[in-house]
Amino acid sequence: MFLRRSHQVDLEAYYPIRPECQDSVPKARFKLRTGKTLSERRWHASFSKEGHLDIARVLRRIQRGGVHPAIRGAVWEFLLGCYDPNSTFDDRCLIRQRRRERYDDWKAECQKMVPTIGSGNFLTTPIVTDDGQPIENGEGANDDESPNQQGRSNDAALEKKVIRWKQVLPQIGLDVVRTDQSLVFYQTESNQAKLWNVLAIYAWLDSDVSYVQGMNDICSPIVILLENEADAYWCFERAMRRLRDNFKTTATSIGVQARLSTLSSIIKVIDPKLHQHLEDLDGGEYLFAFRMLMVLFRREFSFIDALYLWELMWAMEYNPNTFLLYETSAADVTSANVTEKMLKRYGKFERNNVRIGCKDYQSALAVFLAASILENKHKRILKEAKGLDDIVEILGDVTGNLDARKACKEALEIHKKFLKKAQQPS
Structure with missing residues (x-):
């Protein structure tokens, strides 16, 4: 019952806000959820006596309810590939x-x-x-x-x-x-x-x-x-x-441009009407989504909700080969012979990519998350947007009002929809 009673106290204790800023900071929507959030007890119980981590068990828990702040740093080290779950x-x-x-x-x-x-x-x-x-x-x-x-x-x-x-x-x-x-x-x-x-x-x-x-x-x-x-x-x-x-920028392009281009391709496939409207408004390059993708929605979410969003995304994108790829030049590390049993050690999003053999780095979950936000604003954009400034204003309304868990769920649905439509013959 501890989590249920004191979740707000816990969060405030871990990320205290200056008193003079209390009123100007968006309230966090993230709540610790008993039986869903990865707790300290569940985290420590996921290690064997030697220290091997049951990563599949951990990913399931994170994808259901995020991570308790007390262990967040240690968990992130695994999610980001600092350590191999098979290590001791x-x-x-x-x-x-x-x-x-x-x-x-x-x-x-x-x-x-x-x-x-x-x-x-x-x-x-x-x-x-x-x-x-x-x-x-x-x-x-x-x-x-x-x-x-x-x-x-x-x-x-x-x-x-x-x-x-x-x-x-x-x-x-x-x-x-x-x-x-x-x-x-x-x-x-x-x-x-x-x-x-x-x-x-x-x-x-x-x-x-x-x-x-x-x-x-x-x-x-x-x-x-x-x-x-x-x-x-x-x-x-x-x-x-x-x-x-x-x-990474050059004299002719900005680093995040490749992801913006992918976002454009996704909307064109799943919502041609919205894409055409954006094209008509000279927004086909999707620069209005620049900030979202550049800093992983840090400005669209409160601090606490951004951390929750990141760990959800990283858990969903998790690939157990990441550590090997980072630590060696392992061109041999491949997902070609991954069995369904092995796929349990992958995040939900990455699992779908492996099944269809997708290796496009630019198709990160963040791009589909941006697509889900655009889809949610579909009606408003079509009805109210007469120029790029209107699109920026409409998307600006989401700041502090997004539910990270719901947004990731919708991003996964768009990912499946995109893969299904993209594979259909023209």
Whole structure:
């Protein structure tokens, strides 16, 4: 009975909101549901004596009622592929220790270039000019180790990488200050610095993507859930493997464009009338759904509901081969010979993809979730939308009013409908 009596107290205790923000923050719709939500007891009972996780049992529970906040960080590490469910407690302890050591090495490398890294503070003002020269009195600037003076600066490509990285650090800091401001957690500079460190080190290691606004919204909940900064980094890194293409931009395209194109294709198949209306309004590129897909509906849901939505989506998209794909170059890892019994270890959404042999990464559940939102607004869009601004306004009404469980259920139905219609001969 504990969950039923105190669910609201539990949620407020885990994600406290600043008193002055109480009235402006959307109320969470998520409730802990006895017998449905993955509880601490159920979670611990899902491990064998050696530490092997019954992932099928866990996925079923998450897909029915989400995860209790007390274990959310640990559960997310499995959902995002940080650990193999077949690993033991000892295996994971060793992996965790090695990853923490690697993170510390990377952090030390970054700290040599910018001493503010790991100091408990973070940057919001530029420290280098456009050509990489240190800005005098720049906060956190390290004149002795500017790109032009480092021992490794003979490598022109490395020097360019260092300059680009130093230029993006203040932008990360400015976004950190704006991230989840209503939460008590980010009232302390040390917690803001933790978020900044993770994003800054990721930007250094993944120079192709570096940092793009919106990555802070993905990283923030992970930093809150996982106390150890290195663990938070690795969990964020795994999340970015799923979302990385959203943030990768070129001179001619935005990263999330491929998913917007997929969304367009889905609506064209399941609702040709709505698609034609959007085309007539010059909305065929579906840019009005940009924010939804870019940051996984963080702005459309309250903080608590967004976490619930994410874990539902990741549970539904779960593929037990994910860990192997992350840890090896495993081109051999395949779903070709998956039996129905083995499919129980897959999430509902991924199960359907495996059955029909779909490997299109862009057809992520998030795209079908966006399609379900458009379908729910079908009548209003056809009746009221006379231009793109009207579409944006209509979709804006969903903010804070979406039920994550219902939205995911509708997304799965659209996924099945799309697969069925797409397979029919023209």
